[in-house]
Amino acid sequence: MKNTILVLGDPTEPQFTALENLRAEANIITGNSVEAFGQVAPNAAVIFNWSGSLALLRAVFGLCPNVRWVHSRSAGLEGTLFPELIERPVSLTNGSGVFSPSLAEFVLAAILYFAKDFRRMVRNQMAGVWEAFDVMPVSGQTVGIVGHGDIGRAVAASVRPLGMAVLAVKRHVSPSHGADPLVERMYSPDHRIEMISRCDYVVAAAPLTAETRGMIAEPEFAAMKPTAVVINVGRGPVIREEALVSALAHGRIKGAALDVFDHEPLPQGHPFYKLENVLLSPHCADHTPDWLDRAMQFFLAQFERFQKGEPLMNVVDKKLGY
Numbered sequence: 001m002k003n004t005i006l007v008l009g010d011p012t013e014p015q016f017t018a019l020e021n022l023r024a025e026a027n028i029i030t031g032n033s034v035e036a037f038g039q040v041a042p043n044a045a046v047i048f049n050w051s052g053s054l055a056l057l058r059a060v061f062g063l064c065p066n067v068r069w070v071h072s073r074s075a076g077l078e079g080t081l082f083p084e085l086i087e088r089p090v091s092l093t094n095g096s097g098v099f100s101p102s103l104a105e106f107v108l109a110a111i112l113y114f115a116k117d118f119r120r121m122v123r124n125q126m127a128g129v130w131e132a133f134d135v136m137p138v139s140g141q142t143v144g145i146v147g148h149g150d151i152g153r154a155v156a157a158s159v160r161p162l163g164m165a166v167l168a169v170k171r172h173v174s175p176s177h178g179a180d181p182l183v184e185r186m187y188s189p190d191h192r193i194e195m196i197s198r199c200d201y202v203v204a205a206a207p208l209t210a211e212t213r214g215m216i217a218e219p220e221f222a223a224m225k226p227t228a229v230v231i232n233v234g235r236g237p238v239i240r241e242e243a244l245v246s247a248l249a250h251g252r253i254k255g256a257a258l259d260v261f262d263h264e265p266l267p268q269g270h271p272f273y274k275l276e277n278v279l280l281s282p283h284c285a286d287h288t289p290d291w292l293d294r295a296m297q298f299f300l301a302q303f304e305r306f307q308k309g310e311p312l313m314n315v316v317d318k319k320l321g322y
Helices: 014-022 054-061 083-087 100-115 118-127 150-162 189-196 218-223 241-249 291-308
Strands: 003-008 026-031 044-049 069-072 091-093 142-146 165-169 185-187 201-204 229-232 255-258 278-280
Touching: 003 014, 003 054, 003 291, 014 026, 014 291, 044 054, 044 291, 054 083, 069 291, 100 118, 100 150, 100 229, 100 255, 100 278, 142 150, 142 189, 150 165, 165 189, 185 189, 189 218, 218 241, 241 255
Parallel strands: 003 026, 003 044, 044 069, 069 091, 142 165, 142 201, 165 185, 201 229, 229 255, 255 278
Antiparallel strands: none
């Protein structure tokens, strides 16, 4: 019997044409409303949340007593997890790793942006000003990664060839498990201030959970070097936004490069728009021309594993939230 896959998203999305390759072995229903799935939901074995809202996913899930696997296109799960999904014995996977290389490239670009003061170069160029100034080397500088998952590992692999030292915060630190030859030292979350105080660049790459919300706040900013730069490619609320604004506005840190925010789109009039020491990306640091195609290809590879009864990649610990 064919498995039934419910795909939550606009049926006109161009990437959905790739699903045609599965029609010989699966019944595929696409839609962006509960009504699109009502009659077939009881038979569904798989839910693929391509771009559906949390409310839509929760409503559709409630109609699927036989679902065995839910896949989220996104790596972040704050728009995917809800109590019924957490409690039921249903496998949940996400897009972790699909977007990590481009996010690591953004981190590298942000480091160079502040080290070489590209903002000043562009400003002088536009003003027709010839003004030589000193720039900072990055070799010998220290990058601290808060949340050493797939993105963190990609960041470490990008900055180490430049001669940068890497430190990292990881939830579970064990001498025998999780050692990374690219990381000079691993810290547990309760020792993050010790790590942050040593860093020239602090990269937030943690998922958003009850544990990580507000993980970088006033005490962490107080411990940073005045020359430190904060880079957030994880989730906005991992950093306490008002504390970051204050640190930037008062020059207590050098700058910040941000791809994620508490509220998106970032509201008009937000201080980040006008702060000269902020590099702002509208949550598109991983939007390469093929990012959606790669997300779809990852699901197709996952479904092949599912069909063969092989272990799925990126299985989420639903209680931990990542």
